[in-house]
Amino acid sequence: MAEKSCPYLKKVECDWLYPVEGYCEGYGGGKLRIPSIAEYREFCTSGRHTQCQTYVFRKKDEEVDHASRQKDETEPGHHR
Ligand code: SF4
Secondary structure, eight states, rough: OOOOTTTTTOOOOOOOGGOOOEEEETOOOOOOOOOOOOIIIIIISSOOOOGHHHHHHHHHHHHHHHHHHHHHHHHHTOOO
């Protein structure tokens, strides 16, 4: 898959998905979705994935998770 593909797009070879050649892990939490053909062409494989709403929401979630983890690690009494 080309480098300009969205990092949440996972390639699969599956005839019934044609012409989409992968699934999206952008929902997180193990949930998968199949992008529409329009999304696939417009965002997933075009290098414009940063304009996809699913991508934007997932990135925000990851930033919140990361910030939350950093806060936990700096709180007194936190032991690993
Ligand atoms: S561009 Fe959007 S729909 Fe496509 S794989 Fe990325 S998050 Fe999913």
